[in-house]
Amino acid sequence: MISIDCHAHTAYSHGKDSVGDMVAAAAEKGLAVFGLSEHSLRPPGYGYASDYQERLAANFPSYIAEVLEERRKYQGRMTVLLGLELDYIPAEEAFARKACAAAAYDYVIGGLHFQEHWGFDGSAAEWANLSTQTCREHFVRYYHDLEKMACSGLFQIAAHPDLIKLFRPDDFQAWLDEPDALALIRRSLAAIKEQGMALEVSSAALRKGLGEPYPAPPIMALAAELGLPISFASDAHAAGDVAWGFGELAAYAHRFGYTESVWFQQKSMISRPFS
Numbered sequence: 001m002i003s004i005d006c007h008a009h010t011a012y013s014h015g016k017d018s019v020g021d022m023v024a025a026a027a028e029k030g031l032a033v034f035g036l037s038e039h040s041l042r043p044p045g046y047g048y049a050s051d052y053q054e055r056l057a058a059n060f061p062s063y064i065a066e067v068l069e070e071r072r073k074y075q076g077r078m079t080v081l082l083g084l085e086l087d088y089i090p091a092e093e094a095f096a097r098k099a100c101a102a103a104a105y106d107y108v109i110g111g112l113h114f115q116e117h118w119g120f121d122g123s124a125a126e127w128a129n130l131s132t133q134t135c136r137e138h139f140v141r142y143y144h145d146l147e148k149m150a151c152s153g154l155f156q157i158a159a160h161p162d163l164i165k166l167f168r169p170d171d172f173q174a175w176l177d178e179p180d181a182l183a184l185i186r187r188s189l190a191a192i193k194e195q196g197m198a199l200e201v202s203s204a205a206l207r208k209g210l211g212e213p214y215p216a217p218p219i220m221a222l223a224a225e226l227g228l229p230i231s232f233a234s235d236a237h238a239a240g241d242v243a244w245g246f247g248e249l250a251a252y253a254h255r256f257g258y259t260e261s262v263w264f265q266q267k268s269m270i271s272r273p274f275s
């Protein structure tokens with residue numbers, strides 16, 4: 001059993017439920033540690049067709065206050081962590097640096113969702129007509145950015161390490177079979193390890209029907225070979241998603257020899273076995 005979920009969103013962004021409802025769901029599932037990791041604000045010019053940034057900007061202090069209130073409420077029963085999922089955009093590192101320092105986060109998850117000004121995980125239609133070659137260029141860029149993200153030193157956890165496959169999973173799988181792809185990915189994972197970060201293993205991909213968690217088996221095998229710590233995530237956007245698919249995630253991580261996952265409290269890594 002996995003008793004830690006480090007990745008969850010609320011109605012302050014595009015989640016459905018309040019901080020209180022998400023934490024109550026975590027307690028009901030018997031989690032020992034639950035981390036809220038609401039999305040960050042982004043610099044101007046980076047957005048999706050349908051976005052929540054304005055609402056989030058107006059309410060961000062309430063997000064923090066509510067998480068801290070829930071932490072007090074559950075003290076002694078469940079550890080509630082204050083986290084953040086920050087969009088890492090290489091050209092906007094100064095913005096990210098400021099956002100990470102704006103509150104006493106237990107941890108910041110670095111997430112790649114943008115290439116230049118394109119939020120690449122927003123719409124299947126935007127990927128539908130891309131050539132295989134163009135898709136590959138996006139895959140390659142993703143892992144260059146992942147390496148830069150790690151080297152920025154801003155983050156504790158690398159989110160959904162192959163989100164870029166979301167709308168072209170078959171092309172991604174074919175790309176992964178090539179030695180150059182694995183060499184590139186290995187470099188980014190080595191940077192994550194070097195920075196004392198953890199690699200996220202997420203059930204969100206299962207929920208989205210991809211048939212495997214993030215990241216794919218060849219990436220998990222590389223992570224295990226490098227001795228890279230992992231942290232478990234549901235990336236819940238509703239109370240019902242908290243710890244979703246964790247039985248399957250535990251079995252998946254075991255396949256690669258993992259017996260412990262980590263979380264971060266006040267930026268310090270703590271390990272705990274799972275079964």
Ligand SMILES: [Zn+2]
Pocket residue numbers: 085111112113159160
């Ligand atoms: Zn994300």
Ligand SMILES: [Zn+2]
Pocket residue numbers: 007008009085235
């Ligand atoms: Zn997320």
